[in-house]
Amino acid sequence: MPTYVYAVTGADHPLPLEGLDGVGDPPSALRALRTDKLVAVAGDAPAGLRAKRRDLMAHQGVLEALMREGATLPMRFGLVGADDEEVISALEREADTYRERLKELDGHVEYNLKAVRDEADLLREIMTDSREIRELNERTRTGDGGHDERVTLGELVAREVAERHRREAEELTERLAPAATRSSSGEVGAEQFLNLSFLVPRDGTEAFVAAVQREADRCGDFYTFTLTGPLPPYSFV
Template sequence: MSSPADTARYVYGLVSADTVLPDGLTGLGPSGQVWKMTCENVAAIVGDVPDDRRLGRRRHLMAHEAVVEAVAAESTILPMRFGAVITEEGVMTELLAPQHEYFAGVLEELDGRTQYTLKGHYDLEAVLPGIIQNDEGMRALHERIRGLSEEAAHFDRIQLGELIAQALKARRQQDAQDIVDALGPHVAVRKVYEPEQDGDVVNAAFLVERARQREFEDAVDEVAGRFPMLRLKLHGPLAPYDFVSAR
């Protein structure tokens, strides 16, 4: 028979020991309860796990995210990736006790800040005609193709496609840099990632002072107005997933 110390606990994230958890948190375990386990000045937010310990269901992921984001809305949290399970004893002896000073330092660094993510992609139907018309060589090639049969225009189409891809890449890089630079004065830290798909322009995470959230959101609206051929999606405020180093 297992002892209480061997009981599995699900870990949602780490907070300062004095953090007050929001009312109404519902965890992913059968009891739905969520509580803190504290070691000096750092605490782990934990709960029970499903009886079969299987965590692959969508409702489990949604419960995890709901707890993390509810805490993040009011306090600073170091979010754990979905699926973090450890014994009750391990929460103290393996997670908190050996690393509480490190965690406390990261929490202090992130205190008063929140994360936003910004993704944007081109409306290609709107942007491609402009790319062709603004380049004399591409414009001439495009006009020539229009007067040829599909077979006769085969190699010209390949050449035009390559030229468009090169021009689109150059424009994408410039637009992404302009967007990130425009938002730079309104953020504390930024991380820029490579685009994920063709047509994607910007994929970035920003750490923003809570006191400047509205200012940052207004800046994003202004940027969106400057780039009408871009579809920007702003998500946040969020827990600072992109600014927590794994350790």
């Protein structure tokens, strides 16, 4: 039967699994797959597993219990191996890599920050700063500009938006870097200019959250910051 993998930890890591349910209906029992250096917390993989709320919560509950006891490599929901033997083989093959990553994650959690700037405010700034864009916009608004000028205006505005988003993302990343150990960029969604995950020392979470709040206050009301965490450090596994 396929094996569902929740997490990988060190061989001496406590495994507080009593009373916890695995994924599936009925819930699968949890078990430890061991090598001399590592252990994978696993269970049977139910057929047709989907990201239902109960299963997502079961997966998260196992991770949280393990993380309270020390460094844990959290696996994303739905990770399945062919069988226990394949999982153990992977632990043995990648032992040095896993142990190095566990050492890095020890005592850390993840926070994710997404940032959006009000589009109208950004366009006003661009119009104020660029004489060329102002003049093109006026000609197209009054009907004096032709098709080519409208295309040029759209291209110039798009380029300015992308460049200003890039600069603001870089500045925010640099300003928050001292409060975190590492950061990892994610794909930005519609209208976002920042989607960044931070690896933060567990004893430094209050300082990190305060640093994010200072940046939100500095940027002002035309910016929306969404901070999520603490989370298992998925982005750094």
